[in-house]
Amino acid sequence: MIIDSLVVAEKDSVARAIAKYLAQGSITTRKVYGIKTYWFIRDNRQWVSVGLKGHIMDVDFPEELNKWHSVEPSKLFDVEPILVIREDTISYVRALSHLGAVTSTVYLALDADSEGEAIAYEAMLIVKNVNPRAVFKRVLFSAVTRSDIIEAFNSPTNLNPGLAKRVFTRMILDLTLGAVFTRALTLSVEKADRNALAKGSFLSYGPCQTPVLNLVVQRALERENFKPEKYYTLHIMVDANGVRITLNHEGTFKDKQEAEKALSLVRSKSKARVIIANYREDSVEPPAPLDTIELERRASRFLNIRPKAALDIAEELYRHGYISYPRTETTIYPPTLSLRQVLLELARGEHSDYVKTLLGMSIRPTRGDSNDGAHPPIYPTRGATRQEILRYFKNERYWKIYDLVVRHFLATLSPPARVERQKIVVDVSGHRFSADGLKIIDRGYLIIYPFESPSEKVLPRVKIGDELSIVKAWIEERETEPPPYLSESELLRLMKRYGIGTDATMQDHIHTNVIRGYFKIRNRQCIPTPLGKAVINVLSKTGNELIDPLFRSRMEKALMEITNGSLRPDDVLFTFKNEARKIYEKFINRQGEVAMELIKALRNSLNKTNRGTGGKAS
């Protein structure tokens, strides 16, 4: 067997698409060590295309350093983790070796991002090992379409080692910091009380998970330390040509007597004079095309479906051909995507009437501001009815997520809604009272996307100078309210702002904290447990660096310098390990105190939940 060219893609669907676009003639599918491969002829030569399952290698410490009890955690700072083959990818390694051994050219067709570059490097290592003479070429495409793929294979480039090195350095730092502090937290408790942690449980630290926990804990503390204060609001009801409107005093009163003084002044008057009467037409634009984070946030807000569940469901819908690839940071439809074609497909589905009206109009899609260069925004790829989805997946939530993707897609092609924003301000002896109203003139995209419908409140028409009779005036006593716990939707927004995690992993970092017993989610709110608060508190005794929400972005920034060429991987490793080493020293110096606090929190959690906590290893 001789192969001229071997194509390695990041996933099966891409490998299959590449074969389809490059093949001159038919494609034969063969399993090699259980892995699907696609065989075809191009320019009279034999080509084979294979898709991986993401990374095939991982970093790990050498065996002897993985004995938690006999190795002082700080030892891990002194060694470099090694690249190992992942247990679950052995058949991919076998297939790559088998095919690579008889191939002259290897096309590394991994995604066009830094992870893709690292996976390309891993694939190259595997093939080089069995075939030192193989030639490696890197192909980069921004969408899996015929024109992009052919263009990419006509102009191959070389692997970018700077990008790959950055990824491996990140992997090493994440593992080292994670392992050192996970072991330090766990061992400090185990040494003080060997029964404090349930069997198989441990207390974890991670450069993403722990800053996320910190965000949740800080908000909870703000809420718990909140002291409610009384304040007073003043209102009047006026008659405007037979319509009664309530207006609120601009500014509230801390002091009850002052509010009463204002009230008696207002009550002594019978008229309120209009000083502002605005009726302004405005448009409400439909949302930008959907990326992963927005899908998760909207699923949580509109449908009460947790981010992790939303992504899992989206993944299934994608695998069965109902929606496009759900892990994307792109919010601009690529010019190669025929929106009209998608509409024609959707005409077979649940919202066919709406789709048909859209088809009769000129389409101008909304446009966001990001493009990850690898995947388009999430859009439906098959029109389906509710009944069809329910029959297939037997679960209402699949329909809800599918329907959200369809409606969102249709919204991005729909006209904006038109509203009238209304504002009336009146004056009563120097006191200003105002009322805001909103009238929907044309629902536009809200017809198909009711989730964002503003509530309508229509004010009557008045003009500046009108004298409106005051019907009544009154005071309300209120209390300032504590901020709510962070919602999952807000947490995702904060993670994005602070640069914690990626589109594909943000929901994982939330999930990890839940599994570890650090916080719970009730009614879409993130509520920390005593254990979660204790972990943040003990780590904060070493300074705030490790738990700072900006820690991750500081790390990413330094790692970026490797790609620029201004720093070497060793420089970045040295800087962060050194910083972590100092923090570790502080931690060890207060170990006794730390252990006491964690054990107390563990017992507290145990009593509350009446079962082991600290999280089971998954």
Next chain:
DNA sequence: GCAAGGTC
């Protein structure tokens, strides 16, 4: 028994 990042 550690992390975070791909992918299913």
